[in-house]
Amino acid sequence: MTMTGQPETDDASLQGVMLRGAWYYAAPAAEIARGRMMHRTLLGEPVLLGRDAEGKVFGLRDTCPHRGTLLSRGDFDGREVECPYHGWRFATDGRCTSIPSQCADQKPQAGDIRAATYPVAEAHGNIWVYVGAVGAYLPPLPVLPDAGATPQLHLCQRFPCNIDLAVIGLMDPAHGAFVHKSALWRTRQSIHEKQKSFSPVPGALGWRMDRHPASSNSRAYRIFLGGRPETEITYTLPSVRVEHATTGRYHYTGLTACTPVTADITDVHHVMYWNVPGTTLLRPLVRRVAERFLDQDRQAVLAMQEGLAFAPPTMLVRDADTQTRWYYRLKREWLAAQAAGRPPENSLTPVVLKWRS
Numbered sequence: 001m002t003m004t005g006q007p008e009t010d011d012a013s014l015q016g017v018m019l020r021g022a023w024y025y026a027a028p029a030a031e032i033a034r035g036r037m038m039h040r041t042l043l044g045e046p047v048l049l050g051r052d053a054e055g056k057v058f059g060l061r062d063t064c065p066h067r068g069t070l071l072s073r074g075d076f077d078g079r080e081v082e083c084p085y086h087g088w089r090f091a092t093d094g095r096c097t098s099i100p101s102q103c104a105d106q107k108p109q110a111g112d113i114r115a116a117t118y119p120v121a122e123a124h125g126n127i128w129v130y131v132g133a134v135g136a137y138l139p140p141l142p143v144l145p146d147a148g149a150t151p152q153l154h155l156c157q158r159f160p161c162n163i164d165l166a167v168i169g170l171m172d173p174a175h176g177a178f179v180h181k182s183a184l185w186r187t188r189q190s191i192h193e194k195q196k197s198f199s200p201v202p203g204a205l206g207w208r209m210d211r212h213p214a215s216s217n218s219r220a221y222r223i224f225l226g227g228r229p230e231t232e233i234t235y236t237l238p239s240v241r242v243e244h245a246t247t248g249r250y251h252y253t254g255l256t257a258c259t260p261v262t263a264d265i266t267d268v269h270h271v272m273y274w275n276v277p278g279t280t281l282l283r284p285l286v287r288r289v290a291e292r293f294l295d296q297d298r299q300a301v302l303a304m305q306e307g308l309a310f311a312p313p314t315m316l317v318r319d320a321d322t323q324t325r326w327y328y329r330l331k332r333e334w335l336a337a338q339a340a341g342r343p344p345e346n347s348l349t350p351v352v353l354k355w356r357s
């Protein structure tokens with residue numbers, strides 16, 4: 001049951017579905033040195049992420065085609081991965097190059113075997129893995145305006161909930177004063193009516209809170225960037241939020257990317273870039289504040305998850321919950337377009353929303 005007649009969240013077929021055919025944040029680039037590899041579980045799939053001797057990142061399915069052992073538990077010499085169990089070797093493009101136990105007249109030979117691969121991309125110090133069927137065309141990576149080659153900070157928290165619950169918290173404009181109680185940020189007393197204009201993101205399933213002067217109850221921006229920062233926030237499905245604040249001279253870019261580990265576990269990555277001189281020393285403090293924020297979001301989501309386990313009737317109000325409604329609408333379109341083999345269409349139109357926060 002919903003109060004305003006929108007069916008979006010009543011569609012049980014959407015709940016917790018992990019969207020395939022997208023780039024997902026996998027790891028900070030700095031965590032994979034040359035000649036190293038690591039395991040990641042993404043959307044329930046085992047992924048070996050590695051960086052070869054030349055510095056290029058690659059992704060293999062992290063289960064050995066022989067008996068399923070995790071290849072990432074084996075050795076990597078910067079060119080080939082060797083399975084720890086029977087020593088089958090694989091090049092970074094998935095070709096099997098050696099099966100030590102096979103005699104020359106036996107089948108299969110190495111040339112008959114391939115490990116599956118994943119498209120992997122590195123940009124602005126982040127490593128993304130494309131999960132889904134690989135066609136002729138891969139979508140572009142999320143755009144990070146003003147982000148340099150390396151972030152100032154990366155943090156990640158694991159949310160024991162499905163992707164929807166993790167993502168929806170990022171686009172919820174009305175929880176700040178209650179969840180993130182902080183003198184530096186928002187307080188209950190500072191709640192006031194706001195109007196923000198939104199427009200669809202061209203060529204993607206997403207929307208943008210158009211550029212506007214930073215909210216008067218977001219003191220942190222004004223203290224940190226100085227002057228009169230303007231901010232813009234972009235959300236694109238499946239799970240990427242990009243916030244950009246700039247005074248023209250100084251800027252801050254925040255990427256929040258949720259990656260489903262499994263259907264019930266979601267990693268929330270938060271990556272920050274800024275160019276304010278002399279602030280490198282502030283990093284530990286910013287990290288502490290950001291960790292606390294993310295943990296507050298996590299606690300809020302978990303309390304909601306516990307309540308939802310009782311299957312209560314819920315409602316989406318206007319306009320504070322409108323972005324959540326958009327999320328489900330675009331998610332439904334993602335799946336419908338994929339099922340029909342057509343490009344997705346963003347049906348959102350420019351609109352002004354108002355709420356109190």
Ligand code: FES
Nearest residue numbers: 064066067083086
């Ligand atoms: S399981 Fe990998 S070589 Fe046998």
Ligand SMILES: [Fe+2]
Nearest residue numbers: 169179180297
């Ligand atoms: Fe939050």
